[in-house]
Amino acid sequence: MQVRFSGGKTEEVxxxxxxxxxxxxxxxxxxxEVIVSRSGAIIPDDTWLYENDEVLITxxxxxx
Amino acid sequence: MSHGxxxxxxxxxxxxxxxxxxxxxxxxxxxxxxxxxxQVLATITEQELVPPxxxxxxxxxxxxxxxVLLFLLNRLRDRLGITDLVAVTVxxxxxxxxxxxxEAAGSLCQGLRIPSICISFNERFGETLxxxxxxxxxxACSYCGTFRKRLLEEGAxxxxxxxxxxxxxxxxxxxxxxxxxxxxxxGRITRExxxxxxxxxxPRIKPLSGLMGREVALYAMLSGLYTELPECPYTPHxxxxxxxxxxxHLERDRPGxxxxxxxxxxxxxxxxxxxxxxxxxxxxxxxxxxxxGESCRVCTLLREGSAGSEVRESQPLHR
Numbered sequence: 001m002q003v004r005f006s007g008g009k010t011e012e013v014x015x016x017x018x019x020x021x022x023x024x025x026x027x028x029x030x031x032x033e034v035i036v037s038r039s040g041a042i043i044p045d046d047t048w049l050y051e052n053d054e055v056l057i058t059x060x061x062x063x064x
Numbered sequence: 065m066s067h068g069x070x071x072x073x074x075x076x077x078x079x080x081x082x083x084x085x086x087x088x089x090x091x092x093x094x095x096x097x098x099x100x101x102x103q104v105l106a107t108i109t110e111q112e113l114v115p116p117x118x119x120x121x122x123x124x125x126x127x128x129x130x131x132v133l134l135f136l137l138n139r140l141r142d143r144l145g146i147t148d149l150v151a152v153t154v155x156x157x158x159x160x161x162x163x164x165x166x167e168a169a170g171s172l173c174q175g176l177r178i179p180s181i182c183i184s185f186n187e188r189f190g191e192t193l194x195x196x197x198x199x200x201x202x203x204a205c206s207y208c209g210t211f212r213k214r215l216l217e218e219g220a221x222x223x224x225x226x227x228x229x230x231x232x233x234x235x236x237x238x239x240x241x242x243x244x245x246x247x248x249x250x251g252r253i254t255r256e257x258x259x260x261x262x263x264x265x266x267p268r269i270k271p272l273s274g275l276m277g278r279e280v281a282l283y284a285m286l287s288g289l290y291t292e293l294p295e296c297p298y299t300p301h302x303x304x305x306x307x308x309x310x311x312x313h314l315e316r317d318r319p320g321x322x323x324x325x326x327x328x329x330x331x332x333x334x335x336x337x338x339x340x341x342x343x344x345x346x347x348x349x350x351x352x353x354x355x356x357g358e359s360c361r362v363c364t365l366l367r368e369g370s371a372g373s374e375v376r377e378s379q380p381l382h383r
Binding site: 006007030031032035041042044045046047048058060 | 070071079080081082083085090093128276277278281282285286292309312313315316
């Protein structure tokens with residue numbers, strides 16, 4: 001699966017299918033700290049994803 | 065591209081954008097935005113935070129939280145009886161970070177036609193935050209927080225405000241509470257809440273304090289207020305960053321944990337207050353600002369910063 005991150009980085013992640021939360025746990029990201037979109041649409045954490053989906057993970061940046 | 069299981073809004077059965085883990089429900093963009101606005105209105109009305117006829121200063125950094133705050137207060141101003149809104153922005157002087165957020169703050173004020181006041185560390189203290197912190201980067205948050213709070217107060221006074229709103233969300237509040245406990249900072253724990261008009265300060269309110277940071281971020285995105293901004297370069301030095309990570313893990317594993325912690329902290333605080341009442345505020349001998357000792361925090365830090373050179377004093381705030 002192709003995963004884009006806010007800030008411009010793109011990574012190819014081995015993930016066949018599962019929920020957004022499964023994907024985030026798989027790549028070591030806490031769902032509380034990000035918002036995920038698929039094809040430009042924001043999606044909830046229990047949305048089912050497939051291998052050929054393109055997702056964008058936006059990290060919610062905080063100050064100090 | 066597949067679009068298999070797409071959760072539906074629990075209210076209207078359209079495509080959902082948000083899973084509310086605490087209440088086990090989904091919300092679409094419209095119902096999510098309605099929920100956020102209702103929550104903010106409820107926080108303000110239940111706690112009677114905004115007396116009708118208020119001239120309100122809004123602390124605007126240009127980040128998502130303060131942008132959402134200004135946007136929502138502007139939207140709710142008639143219902144709340146707010147007569148005037150003025151944005152107050154402080155330019156701390158952080159290279160590679162602050163310029164972009166300042167620009168975002170300016171654009172938002174322009175778009176909403178809200179007047180703004182901007183004060184910089186450099187014009188007020190003669191140095192940018194970057195210059196103050198050379199060799200003491202690990203104390204960035206102490207310096208930044210202390211001086212920024214002073215300038216926000218000054219900005220609000222300049223605006224003639226009767227009230228000042230800040231964009232602290234639930235995450236910020238829980239992080240601050242956890243740090244107070246970790247440091248056993250009894251003074252901060254027992255301090256009177258600023259929304260009750262603590263001493264000579266302009267009362268400060270936190271209308272977003274019932275919302276998770278993630279909810280504020282999502283509202284910002286759905287309202288076109290979210291801009292990709294850089295992270296503060298001093299974040300890696302901050303204890304808060306570590307505390308935030310721990311609390312976020314707790315929230316992931318136990319949805320609602322932060323809200324519960326904040327409720328419990330309120331009870332703890334009341335109990336501590338009875339055992340160790342906060343000291344009455346006096347005046348700083350150097351600048352006349354409210355202080356619990358002989359010197360206010362701003363003058364103490366300015367003296368520290370100029371150790372070995374001529375001691376500077378902050379300009380008088382209260383006469």
